[in-house]
Amino acid sequence: MGTKRLGRKNNVLNFRDHYIMLIPGILFFLVFCYGPMYGLVIAFQDFYPLRGISGSDFVGLKHFRELFTNPFFLSVLRNTLIISFYKLLICFPAPIIFCLALNEIKSHGFKKAVQSISYLPHFISWVVVSGIFLEFLSPSRGPINILLKELGFEPIFFVADPKYFRAVLVITDMWKSVGWGSIVYLAAITNVDPALYEAAEMDGAGRIKQILHVTLPSIMPIITVMFIMESGKILNDSFQQVYNFLTPTTYGVGDVISTFVYRMGIQNMQYSFTTAVDLFKNTISFILVVITNAIARKTSDYGLW
């Protein structure tokens, strides 16, 4: 034990320059990330900005009670989980598949063009995207419904129909994010040793086999890390997206935590209530990340920590 302590001490001494260089980084996190967490106490107060944290009264769990007893809370929580689950199921693998396909394109010019075009939707705000899709899916003016009518079907009001609403959210999200999301995987693929492909080819592996046995295993660590991070976002729904598509006919299937809080909070400046909701959301997110990370470590060797 004595030698071990000595060892660590020597270690610190030996690398003291490195440790000194760490100090600004640690300070940054203390001041800007951990310090402000003190502000979380307003979730347990009736907070008035001018009185400040020290001057506002403590009300215990009042705001959490308000949240959990609201008649819409359960349905809102369920919608958030279901929509996020669908997105995780479909929107998470989409950029991986897209990037694998892109990687197989031999024509350099065409590949670049496809890549650039696929990034574009990322830069369009949700207000505009929702406007585009509302027109595109309109029962009277949208091309899809015109086609349906030509084929003899009844037009479908996709955006206002509870049956299709979640699908609209998932598909628009995929349309917007697939290109941008593939960047990180493309970067990972460029790091794969070409010798591995040559060896695989020598062994008689075709294109598909090469993808399955060379490319995918090589980018598995980054996929795992992305998945762990993504699982932390399950309760952090996309407010901009849902808010712009939501109508009262789809509240039952599409109202999520952020749109719900927006409607509840806008009436008054309910800082404490919204902080309470955020605290609740982030606690769950934290637990999810820890669990996913543990599973990832158990089943593979990769993980965040």
Added chain:
Amino acid sequence: MKRWFSIVLIALLSVSFLFAGGSKEQAVADDGGAVRMEWLVGQTSAEVDDNAEVVKMIEERFNIDLKAWYVDSAHFWENLNVRFAGGEMPDVLVIDTTSQLAQLVDGGVVAELPIELIREKAPNYAAYCDSHDVNNDLWNTMLYNGKNYGVANPMEQVPMALIWRKDWLDNLGLEVPTTLEEFEAVLTAFVEQDPDGDGKKDTAGMAERTFNAIFGAYGLRCVTGANPGFKVEEMQLGSDGVPFFPYIRPEAKEVLALLHDWYQRGLIDKEFITGENHGGYQWLSHAFMNGQIGVTCAQPYHYLAASTDTSDSQNWGICMQEFKALNPDGDIVFGPAPIGPDGLSGTEGWNKTGRLTVITTKCAQDPRKVDAFLAMLDAYYSDPDYARLVNYGIEGRHFAATEYGNVRIMEGTELRKEGVLQVDFGSTSYFAENVDATKTAFGHSVTGNGYWRYNVPACEEYSSVIATLDTLTEQAYFDMITGAKPIDYFDTFVEQFKAAGGTVAEAKVQELQAAKSAT
């Protein structure tokens, strides 16, 4: 060498910090005896130039040093609250609703302004209010826990107008309808008789912006142009002076049954759910401009400025300009709100009591500031030239006096930079009578009865449940109109509404209203 260099740098840095602090001190100090007044008129589009001519004229008149606050409107209250939290506040502030008052008073932002003081220092304002107190609530709107905070203004309001496709009516040989039955007949003709003459059955009658006229035919107030599409007003002041939730009245069930029937028959555009407006200027109705529906609702001035003459493009409002750009041969005509089975009719109108202007605790510390504020208020109610200056600006530069009344000739953002619309009290009745008489007369000539907005007194029972009640109602109403739920679901909805806090909130608001009316 290096060490010397760093010492010099540190010295420079400290000196610059000193100066930074010093200049701030100076900014707060008095400017040659003139008291500094900081105004925040609400959510505006640009920062005001302190040296603008209009600002200088106002400063000279009241011997003040005027500083107009600008707070980014995208996150207005968030940004403002950060400044409050940092101890910064303007002297005068305009709030959106009386329900904010409780929070701001309890939070130490808004200060008391006794009615006796207003009567003493702003006698013209007080006299005007006494004679124009439409709902008999001007003097008690700003009461909270028995004290008065700030001033409410008697506002000139024009209710929503019904705008019809005149070319469609002409094509079918129809007149503008006056009763609800005629209204339904015209809508039916719009659906079945191909009003646009393109040989296709692709037109509907109306969409959500006209719902307010149908609710109005049954005596209920309904908001137009909200997001989502429409919204029944939260609370309405009955003719007996007792406020109530129109949401759960039996008449609402009749309206919903009618709307559902119209929806089934295609009289209501199926796409009303996503709204008539598809982006851009809020009051544009794309469904109306694109020939999907034959009637919509908006303020008269959105379509025509000062007369019913649609041939003169000078007279076109912003929506009319867009409409004409898409339909050069199209034409419009204003129509009355349809009369319901019991002889009631009307459309939505905004607050008769509005522009809720308060003074802050910072202002209240200096009696000279309070005096200056009340002097500025009084001038707006006694001097039309001053009112025109702060609202329209300088003739020839900011507005032109035409046969259609005063027309702004500078774009809104520029206007703000020049200090116009910074210390005004809005379209008060006084302003409408003395400055904007032509426009006011025209607006009323094409509209009828208005259902005015009711200022709900601030109370926890109401503010903590209203968002839930709104959501319940929106969901139930849309479901019943589209047929996702039968009309008899209304009774279940009413039970849910009451149980979710509706009964308690209504009782509390009625109690507070009764107490206010008694003072």
